[in-house]
Amino acid sequence: MKKVDATVQRETLYILSWVLVLSVLLQAVFLVLRQWDITVLLGNALSGAAAVLNFFFMGLTVQKALEKDEKDAKTAMKLSQTYRMLFLIVVAAVGATFLNLWAAVIPLFFPRIAISLRPLFDKKAE
16 A cells, blocks of 8 residues: 555644534534533544545545546546545434434534635745
8 A cells, every 4th residue: 555645644634633623612612502412522523533534535535546547537536525425424324313413414514614714824825
């Protein structure tokens, strides 16, 4: 197996850090609303981990696709997207069934929020 590219590692750590920050904020909101229980923590942890893994697997797929020709790369990306989406649907379903619905669904959007906030903190954009 090839080594994980430094860019994939760096970007995954960026997403992980934002998922952790936003997860703490989500926990705080549930505490303030007096709706916190262990299912909130477990749902948040499950979906947060799934969101980071989804991003990491996407990065690995892109890394591998760069080594292939265009047709094979497109096929690999589509297949990866399908499997990753199914993975997220299963995680959301398990979280919604056995844990807190909101705590299991909201963290799945944390990577998108982190990506949207990236230009505000990117030092290269100056």
